[in-house]
Amino acid sequence: MDFSLSAEQRERYAHIGTAARHLSSGSSAAGLPGDIRKQLAGLGLLGAAVPREHGGAGFGALDTALLYEGASAGGADTGLLFAAGAHLFACVRPVLEFALPRTREALLPGLCSGELMAGNAMTEPDAGSDISRLATRATRVDGGYLLDGVKSFVSNGPAADLYVTYATTDPHGGYFSSTAFAVDRMSPGLVVGDPLEKTSLTACPAGEVRFTRCFVPDDRVLGSPGQGQLVFQTSMQWERSCLFAIYLGQQERLIRRCVRHVRERRQFGKRLADLQPVADRLADMKLRLESGRLLLYRACAEIDDGQDPSLWVAMAKLAVSEAAVATALDAGRIFGGRAVLTEYGIEEEVRDAVPATTFSGTSDIQRRLIAREMGL
Amino acid sequence: MTDLDRTALLDQLLRYVREDLATGVPSDLITAGSPLLELGVLDSVRTARLLAHIRTTYGVRVPPVHMTGEHFRTLETITDLVLLLRSQTASL
Numbered sequence: 426m427d428f429s430l431s432a433e434q435r436e437r438y439a440h441i442g443t444a445a446r447h448l449s450s451g452s453s454a455a456g457l458p459g460d461i462r463k464q465l466a467g468l469g470l471l472g473a474a475v476p477r478e479h480g481g482a483g484f485g486a487l488d489t490a491l492l493y494e495g496a497s498a499g500g501a502d503t504g505l506l507f508a509a510g511a512h513l514f515a516c517v518r519p520v521l522e523f524a525l526p527r528t529r530e531a532l533l534p535g536l537c538s539g540e541l542m543a544g545n546a547m548t549e550p551d552a553g554s555d556i557s558r559l560a561t562r563a564t565r566v567d568g569g570y571l572l573d574g575v576k577s578f579v580s581n582g583p584a585a586d587l588y589v590t591y592a593t594t595d596p597h598g599g600y601f602s603s604t605a606f607a608v609d610r611m612s613p614g615l616v617v618g619d620p621l622e623k624t625s626l627t628a629c630p631a632g633e634v635r636f637t638r639c640f641v642p643d644d645r646v647l648g649s650p651g652q653g654q655l656v657f658q659t660s661m662q663w664e665r666s667c668l669f670a671i672y673l674g675q676q677e678r679l680i681r682r683c684v685r686h687v688r689e690r691r692q693f694g695k696r697l698a699d700l701q702p703v704a705d706r707l708a709d710m711k712l713r714l715e716s717g718r719l720l721l722y723r724a725c726a727e728i729d730d731g732q733d734p735s736l737w738v739a740m741a742k743l744a745v746s747e748a749a750v751a752t753a754l755d756a757g758r759i760f761g762g763r764a765v766l767t768e769y770g771i772e773e774e775v776r777d778a779v780p781a782t783t784f785s786g787t788s789d790i791q792r793r794l795i796a797r798e799m800g801l
Numbered sequence: 802m803t804d805l806d807r808t809a810l811l812d813q814l815l816r817y818v819r820e821d822l823a824t825g826v827p828s829d830l831i832t833a834g835s836p837l838l839e840l841g842v843l844d845s846v847r848t849a850r851l852l853a854h855i856r857t858t859y860g861v862r863v864p865p866v867h868m869t870g871e872h873f874r875t876l877e878t879i880t881d882l883v884l885l886l887r888s889q890t891a892s893l
Contacts, residue, residue, distance in 0.1 A: 522865075523865075556845075557844055557845055595870070597838065597839045598838050598870050599837065599838030599839070599840075599841060599842070599843040599844055599848070599870075599873075600838065600843050600844060600845050600847075600848035600870075600873065601838060601869065601870035601873065602838075648865070649869060651869055651870045652865070652868060652869065654845050654848075655865060655868045658845075658849075659865070733853075733856070733862070735849075793846075797846065797849060797850055797853070798853070800853075
């Protein structure tokens with residue numbers, strides 16, 4: 426059991442932290458313009474976990490997580506990192522692992538370079554946590570499928586060039602009732618909705634995608650017909666571990682700021698740091714960060730070892746997302762009145778942390794997965 | 802568990818599905834040939850539990866290429882899949 430990072434990993438972590446420091450959306454207008462895509466790709470975020478021969482960095486799960494964590498700890502915008510993570514883990518990985526060789530060759534280089542941004546279209550208005558009965562249908566036709574249905578909360582949706590989506594192909598197929606597809610934005614019958622006005626992760630545009638007799642050719646089926654759940658669950662193993670490294674970086678950054686603040690500010694004739702309740706709060710923040718970090722690295726190590734990572738991934742996602750919310754709120758208490766002033770950015774950190782306990786499977790869903798792994 | 806014949810394995814899996822996995826489904830509905838997917842027995846949660854059971858009890862991990870409706874249609878087909886994967890592991 427070795428808990429230390431290699432010299433190379435430490436160096437890469439420090440490097441991305443510096444390089445990503447100024448990665449910000451620039452304006453509040455949602456969208457992923459070309460220069461942002463170029464920056465995300467240049468930092469290696471869009472294709473980190475893709476083999477080099479397909480245009481990626483060739484990293485495993487742990488090194489990919491370290492890249493996202495380092496970028497976030499360095500100060501990169503959380504919403505932009507989320508956009509990159511949603512692209513890589515929920516879309517690029519399924520293409521890599523489940524697409525036909527010719528489809529992989531056609532799509533992966535563009536997905537790694539940022540020429541193509543992808544959006545994960547799973548959630549539906551009536552299928553949030555319960556994805557067992559997708560209302561979106563795929564009907565078999567000559568040479569492919571026709572998709573009909575509506576997907577909501579598609580991250581990157583308004584800006585994406587490609588969608589990884591899931592539709593029911595056999596309503597009586599139980600676990601094998603759905604199929605995964607990689608669909609071009611320009612496909613006839615695909616309509617992209619306006620960006621949702623949201624209060625968190627604002628740099629990542631999200632919206633609806635509507636399919637009306639939208640033709641998808643056979644070579645855009647991911648996995649074999651009926652493997653939708655398998656494709657989705659495999660992608661979630663990556664997303665629930667690596668993407669949440671963004672929230673390790675966020676906590677790292679917040680704790681650093683809080684430490685600086687409590688050492689500088691004085692009340693009752695003392696530094697805030699010398700007030701026991703303040704120090705206790707920071708100790709708890711640190712404990713939460715490091716507990717989540719151990720679980721998340723362990724989950725990544727299980728993926729990299731080819732083991733079934735389900736238990737570790739669910740525990741990591743649950744611990745890190747809950748820690749992110751608690752720590753952002755704690756930072757709010759430490760900064761007091763300043764926490765509601767936009768110039769201090771604490772309220773934005775809270776807004777960005779809150780949805781982490783919902784997306785990629787809610788905390789309740791993670792507990793259910795943990796219970797299942799315990800044989801309950 | 803080396804000399805596991807088909808009948809014994811089928812019997813064990815049938816008992817597992819009836820008694821542990823599909824509690825709430827009348828057990829007389831679950832036979833060696835009943836359509837588990839159509840009956841809703843193998844939804845995503847129960848399929849994951851079944852896979853975990855097969856992994857821990859028989860030392861068999863079902864690779865993605867074998868994760869298809871054809872292999873999981875009935876307890877008969879699941880039994881054949883486990884035997885097939887066990888024979889592949891044994892020959893390595």
